[in-house]
Amino acid sequence: xxxxxxxxxxxxxxxxxxxxxxxxxxxxxxxxxxxxxxxxxxxxxxxxxxxxxxxxxxxxxxxxxxxxxxxxxxxxxxxxxxxxxxxxxxxxxxxxxxxxxxxxxxxxxxxxxxxxxxxxxxxxxxxxxxxxxxxxxxxxxxxxxxxxxxxxxxxxxxxxxxxxxxxxxxxxxxxxxxxxxxxxxxxxxxxxxxxxxxxxxxxxxxxxxxxxxxxxxxxxxxxxxxxxxxxxxxxxxxxxxxxxxxxxxxxxxxxxxxxxxxxxxxxxxxxxxxxxxxxxxxxxxxxxxxxxxxxxxxxxxxxxxxxxxxxxxxxxxxxxxxxxxxxxxxxxxxxxxxxxxxxxxxxxxxxxxxxxxxxxxxxxxxxxxxxxxxxxxxxxxxxxxxxxxxxxxxxxxxxxxxxxxxxxxxxxxxxxxxxxxxxxxxxxxxxxxxxxxxxxxxxxxxxxxxxxxxxxxxxxxxxxxxxxxxxxxxxxxxxxxxxxxxxxxxxxxxxxxxxxxxxxxxxxxxxxxxxxxxxxxxxxxxxxxxxxxxxxxxxxxxxxxxxxxxxxxxxxxxxxxxxxxxxxxxxxxxxxxxxxxxxxxxxxxxxxxxxxxxxxxxxxxxxxxxxxxxxxxxxxxxxxxxxxxxx
Numbered sequence: 001x002x003x004x005x006x007x008x009x010x011x012x013x014x015x016x017x018x019x020x021x022x023x024x025x026x027x028x029x030x031x032x033x034x035x036x037x038x039x040x041x042x043x044x045x046x047x048x049x050x051x052x053x054x055x056x057x058x059x060x061x062x063x064x065x066x067x068x069x070x071x072x073x074x075x076x077x078x079x080x081x082x083x084x085x086x087x088x089x090x091x092x093x094x095x096x097x098x099x100x101x102x103x104x105x106x107x108x109x110x111x112x113x114x115x116x117x118x119x120x121x122x123x124x125x126x127x128x129x130x131x132x133x134x135x136x137x138x139x140x141x142x143x144x145x146x147x148x149x150x151x152x153x154x155x156x157x158x159x160x161x162x163x164x165x166x167x168x169x170x171x172x173x174x175x176x177x178x179x180x181x182x183x184x185x186x187x188x189x190x191x192x193x194x195x196x197x198x199x200x201x202x203x204x205x206x207x208x209x210x211x212x213x214x215x216x217x218x219x220x221x222x223x224x225x226x227x228x229x230x231x232x233x234x235x236x237x238x239x240x241x242x243x244x245x246x247x248x249x250x251x252x253x254x255x256x257x258x259x260x261x262x263x264x265x266x267x268x269x270x271x272x273x274x275x276x277x278x279x280x281x282x283x284x285x286x287x288x289x290x291x292x293x294x295x296x297x298x299x300x301x302x303x304x305x306x307x308x309x310x311x312x313x314x315x316x317x318x319x320x321x322x323x324x325x326x327x328x329x330x331x332x333x334x335x336x337x338x339x340x341x342x343x344x345x346x347x348x349x350x351x352x353x354x355x356x357x358x359x360x361x362x363x364x365x366x367x368x369x370x371x372x373x374x375x376x377x378x379x380x381x382x383x384x385x386x387x388x389x390x391x392x393x394x395x396x397x398x399x400x401x402x403x404x405x406x407x408x409x410x411x412x413x414x415x416x417x418x419x420x421x422x423x424x425x426x427x428x429x430x431x432x433x434x435x436x437x438x439x440x441x442x443x444x445x446x447x448x449x450x451x452x453x454x455x456x457x458x459x460x461x462x463x464x465x466x467x468x469x470x471x472x473x474x475x476x477x478x479x480x481x482x483x484x485x486x487x488x489x490x491x492x493x494x495x496x497x498x499x500x501x502x503x504x505x506x507x508x509x510x511x512x513x514x515x516x517x518x519x520x521x522x523x524x525x526x527x528x529x530x531x532x533x534x535x536x537x538x539x540x541x542x543x544x545x546x547x548x549x550x551x552x553x554x555x556x557x558x559x560x561x562x563x564x565x566x567x568x569x570x571x572x573x574x575x576x577x578x579x580x581x582x583x584x585x586x587x588x589x590x591x592x593x594x595x596x597x598x599x600x601x602x603x604x605x606x607x608x609x610x611x612x613x614x615x616x617x618x619x620x621x622x623x624x625x626x627x628x629x630x631x
Contacts, residue, residue: 027067027074032091034205040065040076043084045093049162049205054110055093056203092165092204099192105199109166109186115159117184118210119144119176120151122444123504123529124493126210126578127184133482134489135180142178143189146171147386147404151441151494152429154217155186162205163212167220169200171386171430172404195401211571214496217429221497228433229500230564235419237376240299241436241503243562244269245552246534248508251465253538254283259292261539265546267553268297269562271423271437273379275303277317280464290374299421301375306355306363306410307382310347319381320347322362330354333393340389343382351391352406353398363410367418377421378414379439383407384424384431408434427502437503441494442531443510444484458509466631469509470536473516473629484510485518487595488578492529495568495583503565504531511536512552513545513626520606520622521595523552527608527620528583528593530560530568545626555620559591559610575600588613 027038034049042058060078067076073087073094082105083098099105117127121144127134146153146168153171156163166188168174173196177187190199204216221227230238249272252258262270272293274285285302293300303319309327310320320342322330331348332340340349355362370378384407391398398406411434414422424431427438459468476484494504512522512533526533533552535545542549570584579596580603592609594600603609607621 027086029073029086029088029093031088031093034091036088036093038074038086038093040067040074040084043078045095045203047093047205051161053162053164053205055164057108057110059105059107089202090204091206092202095199095201095203097190097199097201098197099190099199101193101197104189104191107188109157109188110164111182111185112157113183115157116210117178117186118156118158118163118213118491118493119178120154120213120493120497121149122151122440123442123495123531124151124214124491125444126489126491127178129183131184133479134184137483138178138180138184140179141187143175144178145386146174146176147388147428147430148426150176150428152214152217152497154213156212156216157186158208158210158212160208163208165202165204165206165212165216167202167204167213167217169202169220169224170196171428172196173400174199193401194399195404210491210573211493211496214493215569218497221429226433227501230436233415233433233436233501235415235421235436237299237421238436239562239564240269240297240376241271241421242269242564243532243553243557243560244271244299245532245549245556246271246273246437246439246505247537247549248273248275248470248511248535249285249537250274250467250470251283251538252540253542254285254289255539256289256292258537258539258542259289259296259298261542261546262298263296265542265550267549269553270298271377272298272300273303273377273423274300275317277464283465287374290376294374294376299377301377301379301420302370303379303381304366304370305381305383306352307350308342308347309350310342316346322350323358326350326354326358326362330358330396331393332389332391335390335392337392349389351389351393351396351398352403352410353391354393354396356406356409357396361410364413364417367414367420371418371420375420377423377436379423380411380414381425383411384427384435384438386426386428386430404430407431411435423503427504429497432498432502435502437505439505439534440507441502441504442529443506444490466538466540468631470511470514471541471629472631474514475516476518481515481518485515485522487521487525487581488573490525492568492571492583495529495531496571499530499568500565505534508534508536510534512548513541513629519548519625523548523622524593524595524606524608526552527555527559528581528591530556530565530583530585530591532556544629547623548626551623555608558618559589559608559620 029036037046041062044058045055047053065076075085085096144150154167156165173191175189305319308320312321315321332351388400388403414420423437426440427435459472461467567586572582574580582592590611594603609619611617
């Protein structure tokens with residue numbers, strides 16, 4: 001068979017000329033110093049970089065295919081009608097798979113016997129393949145959605161010699177599934193559908209860097225012109241966001257006297273959010289509160305949501321009340337014609353298509369009203385989370401792709417039309433271009449495994465103005481400590497990808513004082529990663545924890561400043577037990593945190609050391625414990 005060599009940029013393609021009769025011969029692509037071998041008959045992919053390495057195991061049994069040269073790579077189809085195109089890309093491989101809507105693909109990653117999975121579950125997790133704890137957690141298959149629980153759709157397997165990284169252009173309709181099978185194993189699953197007709201999979205082999213998936217994904221975004229920095233999302237009050245802790249205010253925390261308390265405490269910047277019910281709440285935020293907060297230098301604004309609809313007379317939130325021509329006619333219905341209930345069976349899920357069809361556009365009216373009242377920021381629940389719906393309701397039929405487009409468009413309104421600083425729930429890569437901050441991304445979503453026991457033991461929604469779920473400290477078990485906040489298992493992956501684009505914090509249920517015994521560790525990690533702390537406050541709680549809030553502001557500012565955040569560029573474990581960790585930033589700073597129980601190089605437990613170019617190191621430690629909580 002006649003062979004040809006095709007040079008594509010820095011890559012060399014070695015294969016048959018134009019068309020290969022069945023069975024197809026393996027293809028070889030040279031990408032930098034890496035040589036990739038692809039078997040079109042089974043789709044097994046191997047590499048020499050420089051030692052032999054399996055990139056993907058066979059997808060199916062070998063079958064007869066015809067391969068043709070196309071553009072900068074090769075194309076072929078399999079018996080299921082899927083089309084494949086492979087090409088070299090830098091030092092890596094780019095594989096595009098197209099499938100028929102309604103079909104799916106499940107492709108296991110190579111079986112691994114050791115090493116660590118670096119996965120952006122929320123902020124980021126380091127799962128050691130043979131760790132009994134995580135093997136038990138993943139004793140059954142659990143999947144992380146590419147637009148939901150994965151904060152960006154890329155992950156790596158880290159060995160002693162290399163990082164094998166996989167990244168998707170778009171996580172829409174894709175999942176990364178984990179399960180213990182003689183060690184923690186991974187699988188890519190994709191459902192082909194409208195707007196998700198293809199999988200764009202990038203593979204790269206690099207040095208064994210724990211941040212490998214984040215740095216690779218960030219590079220992809222920048223190369224494709226898709227990365228949006230804070231400068232690309234500028235609004236008038238954006239500078240007030242940087243260096244500011246965040247707080248939800250309850251009860252008398254929504255009175256003017258609370259703002260006086262903050263000022264007396266020395267709080268210069270803070271982001272204040274509130275969720276109020278005009279049916280029952282005697283402490284309501286109005287223009288006077290918002291004006292005073294703004295005068296003091298703070299950002300303040302309401303919780304809002306566009307996904308839930310309830311009857312106006314019984315709605316538990318103003319955000320769930322819609323005009324008569326939208327509710328209940330705008331509710332979602334599934335393929336069987338059944339109404340899709342809202343979160344916790346509250347009313348219904350509202351169709352973003354039904355909302356988009358109506359004039360005037362209700363989300364725009366709400367943004368306008370928030371601005372008119374004096375809000376300088378707004379928090380939009382759910383929209384950025386990445387969970388999308390099909391709607392089978394006659395009159396407002398909708399695909400998941402259209403739902404995503406609607407959510408992006410209405411989130412963008414806050415920035416582009418109303419000059420509002422905006423946050424949302426669990427901002428991930430797809431929604432990062434339309435959000436300034438995220439409540440929830442910093443929290444690892446492996447916590448979903450814990451949701452049921454949390455509901456029973458975490459605290460309820462009483463009393464209404466000082467709800468136990470937000471205020472009452474909870475003492476976690478040792479397993480819960482590791483599951484939710486174990487320092488040695490965490491990685492700043494989202495920060496490495498988006499630190500200069502989105503301010504990421506924990507969920508609102510996980511205020512700094514919520515988890516008893518973890519306050520100091522979480523204080524230190526916030527400084528290590530450069531992520532602000534989040535709080536639930538009223539006047540009594542502020543009096544109790546004020547010294548901690550002040551320290552959180554002052555220590556964060558002393559280490560990270562109040563200017564636009566710069567990129568987080570490096571991370572390392574400095575001890576074998578991974579309890580001492582170091583981050584590096586683009587301006588030359590290195591920050592070291594000691595999560596161990598003993599001092600390390602004179603750095604005390606839960607203390608942080610910052611080293612700046614040409615300056616002496618300085619250490620910061622958490623304050624003394626606050627007074628005991630009283631409901």
